[in-house]
Amino acid sequence: MYRYTRHYQGPIEAVIFDWAGTLVDFGSFAPTQVLIDAFAGFGIEVSLAEARLPMGLAKWDHIAALGRQAGVAQRWQAKFGRAISRDDVDALYAAFMPLQIAKVGQYSRPIPGAIELLAALRARGVKIGSCSGYPRAVMDRLLPFAAEQGIAPDHAVATDDLKPGGRPGPWMALANVIELGVQEVAACVKVDDTVPGIAEGLAAGMWTVGLSLSGNEVGLSLDELQATPVAEREALKARAEAKLYAAGAHYVVDTIAELPQALAAIEQRLARGERP
Structure with missing residues (x-):
């Protein structure tokens, strides 16, 4: 049975993902x-x-x-x-x-590591939400395509589903909390590649993780990124990280494949009673 505690010290209950540049569409094209x-x-x-x-x-x-x-x-x-x-x-x-x-x-092929990550989260009992700047008509086209590729969150909110609007407000992220039955917003993590997406998670009272290399801030396809000289790639990464941290991200990782390390750090902080 659920008991309210002043300082939640349990595990992550839900991860709320953006779509383009986060789960699918490397480079957000x-x-x-x-x-x-x-x-x-x-x-x-x-x-x-x-x-x-x-x-x-x-x-x-x-x-x-x-x-x-x-x-x-x-x-x-x-x-x-x-x-x-x-x-x-x-x-x-x-x-x-x-x-x-x-x-x-x-454009919406899964980003490497996304399918495996979602499976690992489900195995742990973590709920998987999502939201996007896409309107519902686009999401309705994207969702079955993504599901065929192995990307199928438990819930997806489009930007025009809610009257208050989209990012940088908290409404889409919080709509996931309600639909998924999450009992502690502080046990939620918002994952996004954009500044408005990080702002959304913070406004909702969630932990936030930015993605530097797979998303909008670098804006290169996977092939283009791999062909980029190491020094240039590191400079692009550093610039993206700085922008996402300046927006308030608690952690920034390269792509969704590196998300487990950030989630582990967040759970350590939750265990200490820390809040976002």
């Missing part, structure tokens, strides 16, 4: 490349680096933030003679959605 394609349909060139800056936000918010970036805003002004408006964001979002639905599976 599905969201960024499709955003580039959507803007191109309006005659606006957007670079991959520009598209990555707001990563982690809900996709409507991502488009709006991208349209406000200095370079993109200047190009929009030059082409249309005015700043990007809410109606423009709606139109871009409407163009983005069918492209994202059509292409999400193309």
Whole structure:
């Protein structure tokens, strides 16, 4: 029977994962490349680096933030003679959605180590949640594809499932807590490759683990990363780690394959009565 204690000292109850750049899609290309394609349909060139800056936000918010970036805003002004408006964001979002639905599976191969990690967590009785900046229509396309590849969390929340909205607020992470029946939020770990995703976990009162090499902050495919000279790769890793730690991550590891070491450290701190 569950007993409330002032300082929880038990094991991790649940891990809440992001999707692109965390469980699937090494380098997080599905969201960024499709955003580039959507803007191109309006005659606006957007670079991959520009598209990555707001990563982690809900996709409507991502488009709006991208349209406000200095370079993109200047190009929009030059082409249309005015700043990007809410109606423009709606139109871009409407163009983005069918492209994202059509292409999400193309990019969403499991990240090495993800399948094995989920199996190990399940064997320990740890509940597996997930949430994403993807809207529900995209998640409904992604989930069966991911399940066929061996990635099947116990629960998945899309950014438009909840009225309050998505990241950096805590709502998607906390919706997992409710659905999974977790009794101690302090026994939950949020794993993400973006700053808004780390902020989400912190706002929800969870431990947070950032992923440096597999996600948006480095933004290279696995093949590209492996072909990168060691010194350059280490510099990219250090920059990503610094950004995720600055966002408040309790731990940062390279990819999901290295997550067990961070989870072990968190459980040691829980055993001492520490909280996130």
